[in-house]
Amino acid sequence: MLDCTPKEITERKSGGMINPAKTCQPIGAMYAALGIHKCLPHSHGSQGCCSYHRMHLTRHFRDPIMASTSCFTEGSSVFGGGANLKASIQNVFHIYKPDVMAIHTTCLTETIGDDVSSIVKTADVADGKFVIHANTPSYVGSHVTGFSNMTKAMVTYFAESTETVKKDQINIIPGFVNPGDMREIKRLVESMAVEYIMFPDTTGVVDSPMTGEFEMYPEGGTTVPQLKDTGNSQFSLALGRFASSDAADLLSKKCNVPAVVLKTPIGIKATDVMLMTLRTSFSREISKELEVERGQLVDIMTDTHFHFHGKTVAIFGDPDIVTGLTEFVVSLGMRPIHVLTGTPGGSSNSVAGSFEDDIKAILEPAGIEANVKSAGDLFTLHQWMKNQPVDLLIGNTYGKYIARAEDVPLVRVGFPILDRSVHSYLPIVGYRGAMRLVEMISNALLDRADRDAKDEDFELVM
């Protein structure tokens, strides 16, 4: 397995990737757009882009992922894709009848410079129907950037400040997470009795129930009136700066809704911070229910600390998720010695800080020295692990090849997970999500210990 990866690290200066830890913007934009109620994402480019993104999202969620494409040919690439896009808009509304068509661009249409904005402005759509767009050049940022850009487009196109006094509600921008996480964030906020608008919201869209009927547009997703109303909220809670801060910043500029950018609430610390923010903002006490949950989590962490304390771990994936995971495993007493994301620097066109600084800020107080890299690839991560072996690898499905090559247990967290199911329904955020992470991590380590134990050392109780 991966026998061509040498232990000796030689500097690669080309800027090319070997076994990437990121993919391109449009897939993130497609996923974000699915979080609008009755929305059909549209890929302005070649058919292959749309097919690949639908394939990958479907494999991760195991649910229908509907999206249309401008079906570029060589002719449209030479003469511009305006005609294709206009025809697409007409056909989509006639045949597939969405409320919203959310167009994202591709490297093709960005390279030829199609003016999607103008075409959208002049599009002839019926009352109550909307076309929005986001520029998502595949050669900038990553899938997380694409998610961020489409989320921002929701603000650009819809958010309005119509009330003189802001309403007693907040916006929650959950970031590039699973519907299971979005549900859990909503439950936490609801238990504080805070009114909110979550956008995008893919719950009920990519985790729709089996009823014997196929619904092209399932019940879930943020509605257009809700998206408009985001301009009337007290503030926006942007969870995960890479995926969410751009939309929150724009809401601040456009509608005077302040942005509060927090970490994705993975683990006890980040969840505490999110709840404390709500508590302070609304002078509302944390519910008994949540306090009990937190106590249970701390109980579990303490009961089992010897399962993971001092174990070394390598973590890779999307920056907001990896940051949260790193903070949590440090809370557990583990030592993350390799931390890598494929997504470069800050999010596109924003002044958001760097991933590497975020991670170092977590590791330094814990006295942990680590390899930390943004815009990295899995070839690099694997070489790090060959030089400094770890007890555990945490990341998406692509980590399984390294895990097998190095005989290290893998805990699957993040996007995409293509070889296991159920993950998208269950949270990794909040106290409950943290319990689930503890279970996954300690099970992986203990299963390994069981596997490796000699007969005489094989224990009933651990």
Add this chain to the structure above:
Amino acid sequence: MGMNEKKLQAILDQYPAKVQKNRGKHIFIKKDDAESQVIEANTRTIPGIITNRGCAYAGCKGVVLGPIKDMVHIVHGPIGCGYYAWNTRRNKAKSDDPKQNFMNYCISTDMQESDIVFGGEKKLAKVIDEVMEIFDPKCITISATCPVGLIGDDMGAVAKAAEAKYEGVQVLSFSCEGYKGVSQSAGHHIANNILMEKVIGTGDMEAAPAKFPINLLGEYNIGGDGWEVERILKEIGYHVVSVMTGDGSYEALKNAHTAELNLVQCHRSINYIAEMLETKYGTPWLKVNFIGIQGTMDSLRNMALYFDDKELTLRTEAVIASELSRIEPIFEQYKKICSGKTAFCFVGGSRGHHFQNLFAELGIETMLAGYEFAHRDDYEGRDVIPTIKTDADSKNIPHYTAEADEKRFRLKVSPEKLEALKAKIPLGQYNGMSFDMKAGSIIIDDMNHFETEEFIKLLKPDLFASGIKDKYVIQKMGINSKQIHSYDYSGPYAGFNGAVQFAKDISMGFVSPTWNFITPPWKDQPLLEGTVTEEGVA
């Protein structure tokens, strides 16, 4: 069957006028009489239509090149294209030399904005240098993605410079930008051309080292299909020179000219190489279908007829008999479950046809079938090829024409014998999908999401064989759905063992207890067990 022209028209009527006119030409109901019915295929999908089609890059790098294990495949472009074609297609490979098996590696130039503005040639050259240093392969492929052609990167020049720099290493460049052609099909053709022009026949071998040497073309070893076919062929006594391209290798491809017969499994993706091998080396090709028990037996017997060797024929029959006696009792068990069911079969280029064999053997009737990216000949048979009009989209795909190789061209059978054989076996011939389908069934090209839903509502099949993008749409409707691209991560489905595996998997889909839970118990029962009336409890 519940289908007629009126019902078909009712579906089409829901389209805008232009779409209706277009889609009407891509669908027909098979008629009883022998007269051939014309279908429109390999033409543009209408913008805005939710199609299953992919792009030329997917056909070139994803389908044809990707499975060749000992070449390093570099994708020149932004990250996504390389990423999505990395280990996603289940083309398995194993190698005696793991240091020359690059299957699990994805190498991309990861073009950034500056590369788009200033050109990506220098970056590509540097990536090649790194690939040489780390992997030290004998051959490198470079596949273009959309922006490459638009910004005018000269990949050919970069490849040539790299060949000069690294003596003895071949660097092949493929201009398979995603916008070329109308589907994956363009990419197959582009890959076929260059493999034929630059790799196949460049080996030193003059003759195969064993008797009955064959190439297996258009077999990508999805779920191990190719290995199952090879198992059977080897048992009979064939020498498999090369497989194109499942578990394929550079060395084997170079010596593919030494085969005495070329077998064509997936006609759509590889018929170009098959034809060119005949022109260049005088080796005929035989259309085979190793999907289904009967298909496998027919293919093996046709091969025996071609080689016309007593020993080989006896061995063929012995292997068939032994395999049948082993698998038939198991297969029969599953047939009981499947028999009487109906299916739709909409797949890529050739499986939309091939799998109908297996369905029939299991007693499943195929009511509707079609291809994502096929050409008219895949529906109507190769006889229509001279009548296919070339359009702007097909004209921009380079057409490489092979010529007879002066040294290595050799007729493998005499012209007289070839003609006699052609009357008996599909040598250089493919009759297409329509030929094998029953009157009344629907044949559909580039079926889209809207039509998928409409035809399901109308005909209510028990099984829908398609790909991942349809799978959960179908399943939500409570219908058994089977991925015929990825085999739902199972396989092999080819050959004798594959038929059994397929029967087992399909049956599992039919009898899974999970279907029974779709309706919650409270939906069938009123909240009150009975109603109280004046007369008492009803």
